Amino acid sequence: MFEARLVQCSMLKKVLEAIKELLNEATFDCSDAGIQLQAMDNSHVSLVSLNLRSDGFDKYRCDRNLSMGINLASMTKIMKCAGNDDVLTIKAQDNADNVMFMFESQNQEKVSDYDMKLINLDQEHLGIPETDYSCIIKMPSGEFARICRDLSQFGESVVISCTKEGVKFSAAGDVGAANIKLAQTANVDKEEEAVTIEMQEPVTLTFACRYLNSFTKATALSPQVQLSMSADVPLVVEYKIGDFGHIRYYLAPKIEE
């Protein structure tokens, strides 16, 4: 038996929003520790890694490990039926071929349940090694979304260049060239408005804009985003999810030919 209760189902709506542009379907692996998901986009250039710890839920029970293959378009249809303030309960029997989503209004006067068929997915699972990154940039997630959106007008690729002075995002194409430089913030009132850089070595890497833009669909989950970079390895874009855990996106770099 699997059962997870979430007093405000808006978190799950935001998670779904953050993954459905990159993935058509995904396996949600449920265990005593929580819910995890790892899946690559169709082109195998980017990967989504989601971790929601069981202690973040208002109630959580998972007697046996359960892998739920879910069509994300179907799940989106169901989650659209929930109000942001509804209490959500997800339930599945062991070895079930369906999962139930139950939404209760705050005053408990309206209760809806939606049963969704699970699908069998044969997804590749990648082992991601622990890495000490040369540069770790923390910045407001809204600012990162804005930069990705603005630069995607100029080219298909963004060059991210990090030194101890700051981080530079550049794009170039038919229209011309664009450069956005962010310095570390000296002092800010609110922690979430800060730009901080931890640098061991300067790094410059090139990435496809459209994936970065897809990652920014997670902006609503966290006021800050963390970019981790080392030479010639995938970029990690991480958004913390309150008391639950995180969503991380990995993106393979483009190599100049």
Place this chain on the structure above:
Amino acid sequence: MSGQKKLSSFFKTV
């Protein structure tokens, strides 16, 4: 996409 690496170049399937 020219020059676009795939994740399999960096991470092994487990």
